[in-house]
Amino acid sequence: MKYELVIGLETHVELSTESKIFCSCGGHSAANEPNDCVCPACSGMPGMLPVMNKRVVELAVTAGLMLNCEISRYTTFDKKNYYYPDLPCAYQITQLNHPICTNGLVPVKTSAGTRDIRIKQIHMEEDAGKLVHSGSFSYVDFNRTSVPLIEIVTQPDFRSAEEVIAYLTKLKSMFRSGGISECEEGAMRCDVNISVRPEGSEEFGVRTEIKNMSSFEAIEKAINYESQRHMDALEYETEVLVQETRRFDDASGKTFAMRNKETEADYRYFPDANLMPIIIDDEWLEKIKADKPVAIDDKAVEYQEAGISDKEIDMILSNHKIGKLLDSVVALGCNPKDTAAWILTDYAGILRKDGKTMDDHNISAETLAAIIKMVDSGEINRGAGKKILIAVVENDVDPVAYCEEQGFNKKFDEAAIEGIIDSVISNNEKAVTEFKNGKEKAFQALFGACMKELKGVGNPAVIKTLLQNKLK
Numbered sequence: 001m002k003y004e005l006v007i008g009l010e011t012h013v014e015l016s017t018e019s020k021i022f023c024s025c026g027g028h029s030a031a032n033e034p035n036d037c038v039c040p041a042c043s044g045m046p047g048m049l050p051v052m053n054k055r056v057v058e059l060a061v062t063a064g065l066m067l068n069c070e071i072s073r074y075t076t077f078d079k080k081n082y083y084y085p086d087l088p089c090a091y092q093i094t095q096l097n098h099p100i101c102t103n104g105l106v107p108v109k110t111s112a113g114t115r116d117i118r119i120k121q122i123h124m125e126e127d128a129g130k131l132v133h134s135g136s137f138s139y140v141d142f143n144r145t146s147v148p149l150i151e152i153v154t155q156p157d158f159r160s161a162e163e164v165i166a167y168l169t170k171l172k173s174m175f176r177s178g179g180i181s182e183c184e185e186g187a188m189r190c191d192v193n194i195s196v197r198p199e200g201s202e203e204f205g206v207r208t209e210i211k212n213m214s215s216f217e218a219i220e221k222a223i224n225y226e227s228q229r230h231m232d233a234l235e236y237e238t239e240v241l242v243q244e245t246r247r248f249d250d251a252s253g254k255t256f257a258m259r260n261k262e263t264e265a266d267y268r269y270f271p272d273a274n275l276m277p278i279i280i281d282d283e284w285l286e287k288i289k290a291d292k293p294v295a296i297d298d299k300a301v302e303y304q305e306a307g308i309s310d311k312e313i314d315m316i317l318s319n320h321k322i323g324k325l326l327d328s329v330v331a332l333g334c335n336p337k338d339t340a341a342w343i344l345t346d347y348a349g350i351l352r353k354d355g356k357t358m359d360d361h362n363i364s365a366e367t368l369a370a371i372i373k374m375v376d377s378g379e380i381n382r383g384a385g386k387k388i389l390i391a392v393v394e395n396d397v398d399p400v401a402y403c404e405e406q407g408f409n410k411k412f413d414e415a416a417i418e419g420i421i422d423s424v425i426s427n428n429e430k431a432v433t434e435f436k437n438g439k440e441k442a443f444q445a446l447f448g449a450c451m452k453e454l455k456g457v458g459n460p461a462v463i464k465t466l467l468q469n470k471l472k
């Protein structure tokens with residue numbers, strides 16, 4: 001029989017906030033040593049009270065807007081009770097009854113076309129700590145407790161591993177470009193719910209949930225393994241499927257049962273009386289909407305129409321900083337396609353030579369725009385523009401002043417240029433003879449000598465033609 005895969009995802013994303021969700025400790029990434037970023041509140045000392053971080057609400061709403069959700073105007077927190085050593089309060093603060101966003105929709109593109117994945121809800125919650133096992137000891141690190149998360153729950157709408165990966169890739173790009181989360185390794189974790197059913201059937205099969213997956217590669221492998229296990233169970237009655245929680249073992253490529261699926265009742269959820277309901281009024285919502293970055297699909301189309309290549313668009317959308325710099329430089333009147341090349345090839349290349357990335361250096365949009373404009377207007381050539389950019393990165397020079405100082409914008413009139421070419425030709429008899437004997441390299445040498453005399457100023461194409469004509 002032919003079977004169809006049915007998958008629903010619960011994705012946890014660590015938010016890029018300066019502090020934790022209910023205390024003023026720095027976020028997870030601020031920590032160097034275990035238990036660096038810990039206070040009485042996030043380590044669960046008796047009597048401490050949570051204080052809501054406003055920025056978390058704003059980022060969660062922004063994520064909801066990007067995923068086309070309805071935004072709740074009234075949202076509350078609940079306690080999810082369970083005992084585990086990495087959870088000092090023995091409950092996790094999360095949202096059950098009134099999550100912040102509901103009913104969203106994400107179009108996902110695969111080789112089979114575009115499909116809409118429905119978002120059931122997005123809720124805010126705190127992360128748990130981390131256990132570190134070493135020999136016969138176990139240690140607990142509370143740096144991650146109370147780091148803010150959003151959990152994005154989809155409807156069981158995925159029909160292939162490819163759709164799942166396309167969806168996750170899209171979330172990652174959106175959240176990075178929108179400043180919601182850096183989504184670095186481990187900051188985006190998924191629970192993958194899987195079932196299979198005979199093709200054409202309306203009813204869902206028994207589902208299993210594979211917990212806590214963060215690598216896309218592992219997710220794909222786990223889906224392939226688990227769905228095959230389900231199909232074998234149905235087709236050959238190799239085993240009886242039960243609803244349960246499983247883990248994926250990367251080494252063997254298999255999934256293993258962890259525990260029976262817990263139900264809501266197991267967690268004794270109840271409202272958290274220490275946190276007031278949050279009311280999102282029109283004014284606040286409008287403000288968040290105004291600050292919201294353009295949705296990634298709109299941006300991709302805008303860049304495409306400006307002639308930027310798909311590969312460059314991927315790079316731009318995967319990094320919040322690149323997109324922002326590009327948009328600001330374009331807003332100052334530069335051409336988007338040229339600007340993308342200046343940023344992704346020239347600027348990034350100069351930084352890479354120093355072993356740096358764009359995270360290590362901030363060029364202002366004004367500085368970059370000044371260089372691009374000098375080149376585009378023909379005031380200087382591109383090579384000179386690049387030299388100025390290098391000086392900006394290395395010595396923080398003012399681009400216009402530096403250009404004057406170096407004489408890059410010095411104009412030679414045609415007679416002066418011809419004079420220089422003539423002198424180069426008469427001073428390089430050997431190269432001229434070689435050129436006449438058909439040696440292409442000799443031409444490059446002569447051309448290089450001309451550019452050197454001209455101090456890199458002038459249009460290389462024009463000078464090449466003049467030189468060629470003179471040699472003939």
Ligand code: ADP
Binds near residue numbers: 153155204205
């Ligand atoms: P629970 O509260 O038990 O976790 P939810 O209704 O919140 O259940 O669903 C959790 C996830 O499981 C959702 O992403 C949902 O889409 C997915 N899911 C539900 N039923 C199935 C199914 N039969 N097959 C695959 N995924 C499913």
Ligand code: MG
Binds near residue numbers: 010
């Ligand atoms: Mg659930």
Ligand code: ZN
Binds near residue numbers: 042
């Ligand atoms: Zn704290």
